[in-house]
Amino acid sequence: MDEVLTVRRWRRYGADRLYVTHETGARVGSVDLQSGEVVADDPVLEARVRRAAQAYLRSDVPELVLPVTSELASLDALEGLGTGLEAWLGDVRDGARSDHGLRGSPLGVRLERLADDGWETVHDVPLGRQGSVIEHLLVGPGGIWTVSERRHPGSRVRVAARTMHVDGRAVTYLRDARLEAARVQGLLQSVGCAGVHVRAALVVTGDLERDAHHPPQDALVVARHEVPNVFRRMHPHVDAARVKAIAGLARRRTTWAR
Template sequence: MLEELTVTAWQYFGHDRLYVNLPDGTPIGWADRRTGGITVVHARYRDDVTDVLARRAPELLTAAPPEIRVHPGTPLAAPAAEPRLTAEPAPVASPVPPTPPTWPARLPELTPETDLASRRPGATLRATAPVAGTRDSGLLERLSSKVQRRQPMDPVRRKELLGERRTGAELARLTRHGWRVLHSIPLPDGGDIDHLLIGPGGVFTIRTEYHPQQSVRAADDTVTVDDGASCPYITECRTEATLVRQTLERHADFPVLVQPVLVCVDAASLDVAPTLTDVRVYGERQLSALAPLSGELTAHQADRLYDIARRQGVWGDV
């Protein structure tokens, strides 16, 4: 087994770790280079993890005894003698069985039916669109609906669908730079995540709002269109990013930073308050600014997060 294990270096938000992985990429332990702590998933991997780390970073085992940690990072008392490695917590005498340590949840099965990679922009809008009269629909929409034997969309939904498709087309341009994109991720409440972008520059939730030839002003918490009523787009973007982060971290073995993006499609003007720093607000063509971003995720981490996010079952209990 030792010859089949791989070691991956990982640096993120002040962390500096070496992950020991099974041949399929599943982590079975890691060493924290900054603190000297070593963590293993299960006692059966103890010797394998230490042997591999001894080859890759012998200083970890020859330096002062490391701080002992139990995943996901609760420090215990330091050992008095030689270094010990964390495995499962010791059983506690109690009529209730002890809770096992937190670890990435088992991924749902990936099938052609549950693979979100095949979903097109606006798929949820199309699936949940209310029935509209034929007079409300454009000629192309009516012809398409007739050919495909489906009801035409109402005008509002049709415009929203156009906005998501235009954003999707811009995001497709980023794939040549190593990015992966998912569209219309369905949520249990009937809503969806319009777009999810994963790549070397990190993870981005992208919300699309269609405001053709309108003036859009984004403040710290709200968006105003043509000096009308305020829209809670900014708050909703932050909520979506938090939901995605929690979902991905439930199945990943590393912290995930998710950055929200609001795209205002076809806006005549776009004014963003300088104090709004945690949510990016773009016109659809400005999405190209994400293309050169890098250094947030390794190729292995980006692949892992995409593999998690594309499984529809992952989003079933958010």
């Protein structure tokens, strides 16, 4: 019977790590996605930690469960192609990603492409002292947006005015996104950004179906492939100086520590 490992991503307080655990719950090791440091509880298991992390980074799931002797062994042939863990982490060490790990996520990379269009992106925005994190805050000509991703590859995701369902099951993504946007708006206003309006954007991986007659209220729901063009097409109503000023405040931790 194959040994099973679980890989989970942990993002809190500006940290971004992968944790690899055994099916018994015992920790096998971790990978710091910012510094590239690989830590194995037993040095003999370091290669296993690296391969498990590589398998996770090549997938599109929030948590990966994999048998050691099949998926991990099959990665040996990939290690010389520059597509493994070292190549992914090399971008971190070379400064291609920000101090926060989400800049290097597939969605974060897409949002960064908006820089030439006058948009600024702040990643891993820490709200308050309870560990809440906004994945991305996008500030640009088309306004201020909290941007978060929900991954359901292979599932049917249906969204209407105030409801969202995944394979027929109701989820609270829309409500949560609106609450996040409202909280960000309040905090920005409290530090002097008078009159700002923050809206929520949900980026969905899955078979997205939108109700054309009853679109979501006060939120944008799009598929990942629609980013970044959906923001480029927005009517510009925020000038460049204001974009810079708001983004500057958004990058200060003191703005969110309330």
